[in-house]
Amino acid sequence: MFTFIIRRVLYSIPVILVASFVLFWAVRSTFDPLAKLRQAHDPSVIQREIERLGLDRSIVEQYFLWLKAFVTGDWGTSSRTGSPVFQLIGEALWPTAQLAFWGLLVAVVIAGAVSVYSAVRRYSLGDNLLTGASYLGIAMPAFWFGLILIQTFAVWPKEQFGLAEPPLYFVGLHSPGESGFNLDYLRHLVLPVAALMIALVATWSRFGRAAMLDALSSDYVRTARAKGVPRRQIIWRHAVRNSLAPFVTVVALDAAVLIGGLVVTEQIFAIPGMGRLFLDSLVAGDVFVLLPWMIVVAIAVVICNLLADIGYALLDPRVRLR
């Protein structure tokens, strides 16, 4: 198991390096890092920046220059705000991590429950309704769903019942002056988490249902049934356990999708996290933030994929031998 993990970790390093080079090349060839300086009409400043970033050298040399600074913690300063990029990303990570944690937790629990129910009660009314709901969840833009949630659960009840405050909030993660884990925090979390998880729950529950059905129609389940193992035990100890490994893999491989969803969700609910940082930087053409942003996100996704592999190996001993 230990060598398996080491091997997977070592394999991830070149993946990140190659990905970072491709991203570096893509960003350098589409965005001009000196765009803002050029407005100042000061040739000496521009010349200094060209030398500092190595813009007169080849793209490979530029990349290694950048990589060296990146690895040593020198991430540069944002051309938009003037503050250090390391600090900007550090501050943005916390709200995003909270949202990702709750979204992932709620999505996995709901998708898992739906999978088991739908597979055990296959073609029942409940299964058919859930199947229909998942088709809808996959077919609609998540931001539209988020906006409808705001209208339905925050704006409408406030107007309809003449409340001073909406029952659920839709701006930020805390009211001004509030912090920590309290009712105010939960009232802020419900809507963004719901908007974030809808598409994930829809796809994961379809996949989980298929995996459960697969397990339920397998030989070991038939054997267990034949020797009189109680139904509840067959479902939870045999079928669920065996469909857990592919389910975990799909969830972890969707890490990039989750982060994409966070970008949209943070925009809808004005949450000052990584997604907002990305959009603000992109609009301002701030390559000094965009590039480290994408590398940090890429590393996060690679770590999730790594955890997926390790999780699979823990849940299914057969793959360790490969």
Next chain:
Amino acid sequence: MSGAGLAGNEELLAEQGAQQGSARQLLRRFRAHRLAFASTIVLLVLLVVCFGADWIAPFPQGKQDLLLGPTPPSLEHLLGTDELGRDFLSEILYAGRISLAIGLFVALLSTFVGTALGAVAGYVGGTPGELLMRITDLFLIVPAIALLAVIVQGLGPSPVTIVFALTALGWTYIARVVRAQVLSLREKDFIEAARGIGASNLRIIVSHLLPNLAGVLAVGMSLAVASAIIAESTLSFLGFGVQSPQTSWGSMLSQAAGYVGTPQVYLLYFPGLFILVTVLAVNFIGDGLRDALDPQGKHL
């Protein structure tokens, strides 16, 4: 088609060559999937009313009626009017042209690129095939919506750059599926036989492998249409989509976001419903095609 007609077709089918027979059989199997058949009609209607908007839409594009202002749905304005008094139904039909065109173009282009690269990678195998798969892996590391936004913003937002960006990311999925399929097909006996009688590689790929890929390509293409339409709307919402004065369902939705909490909130629902219905229809058609084209008739 009546029952008698069907029987007549079967006699015909026996007489005619297998090629045409299989096309008819295909149609019959597709029609058996009622949801997919109904979806085809819905999609065709949407295509006609959107691309024929010049003749069908009740009001010309952008026709303002400032004295009227925003009104809720009525008999004259079926979906109401926005704050400039524009008929919302007409605006949606005109906007649908760009949304649907983006979806269709992206699906066609990424299927073409993905099939070509995937088929070659699968057929040649070895290092080039592995290399292609590692390249597609890279696309999975950064969130698609972030990459799309960067590409579109870098090149300047327009329907053309959006199609380009969506294709640049979309081909990888089809390439993966096609490669996997080709890898298993190329070991089959009929490919061996074709090689035995001296068929060229190109001929094997084009006339023996590609027809067997119809099922996965149909599904892949329908998924591509669906995801392109949703991705375009999300890009528009984030501010990197179709720019005014051009409109798409996504850009209408992103404008309607400002109506949340106002009496005109109904304007938020309609463009989204058009996206929802289109994507649902396309997904059902994909399901129907997969069932109709799968020779073994087994699927998840």
